[in-house]
Amino acid sequence: MKDARRALVTLAIEDTLLKVGQISYYEVLDKLYENYDCYVSDCYDHPEYLSQVLKELYGSGSLAIIESIKQYLAEANTQEEIAKFILKISE
């Protein structure tokens, strides 16, 4: 079940970033690996890494991307782990 939630979160992040642009997506992947030695799927356990990378790139605009990820996960928000992820990424 945890794997399914992780996959859902990964999909939400990937889909949102790819809507911004492929180049932005690759840059985020690059920064995640460079700064935290992690991949997108690891952001399920460490959403703060993603928000930090987005902030580094887009400043206050990063909040809009986080909002889009939250909207993507809105339907699954009832699940405790997803709700926790949303809470953590919003901090």
Add this chain to the structure above:
Amino acid sequence: MQERLEKLKSQKFLLFSLISTGFAILVAEYVGKKTAMVFTNWIFVPIPGAMLVLSIIFAKKHYISGDHGKAWIAFAIFAACWFIAEQIWLVEELFYDQKTFPSSADFFYIAGYPAYFVFAILYLKPFRNSITKKTILIASLIAVALLVPDLYWTLENNSDEDQFSIILGAIYPISDSIVLVPAIIGVKLFFGGKVNFLWVLMFFGIMLEVIADTGFQYFSLDNSYYTGHPVDILFLWSYILFSFGVYDSMKIFNSKMNFYRDKNSLR
């Protein structure tokens, strides 16, 4: 640390480019009007050309993907329009000795504005959740505050120019004001982020366009404008700022993309 050093180097190069182009035009102007005219016409080949080349390279890197991919294509179209306009100006003035305003170059200058506007809108689109009505209102008010005196100056000018030239001249400040709105929003939106530098450069580039277009209108309607006039320095500077904006974005989004293109390596 390495990143900061590179940024500092790039900023020093930007400053050097601004000072050297400004100084070169002033020297040409000092030598004589004819020299200034020839030199300025030719310098408008490599500088807008650099902006066009950089934007094509960057647009190609995006593979038309996502909003930003489309945005950079629109920017390349904008760069192409203005580059063509500059070359028409050069050919008409240097080779056909024709009046450069109004001319067919104006069609391409004006066509560049919608392309730039589309670029800005597409770039900001993924961040629309963070753009408040208040921000749009403030940005619009700033743009209108700049437009009103500019437009008044253009339309009230007592010159022997025909109605068409005056109306054509008025299109520029209006277009400048429209594209200024997303630039102001961009500066505020990306505050604190790496892409903020692009938007700061875009903002100052457009501000220079506003001042340069006002100056151009004033001196054109006054019949004292000639190619190589110091007001042209501002046009060149705006091209330089736009080019450095694109260059800075290329540096930011320069991840090891080829490595990641093979998605299997991420699994």
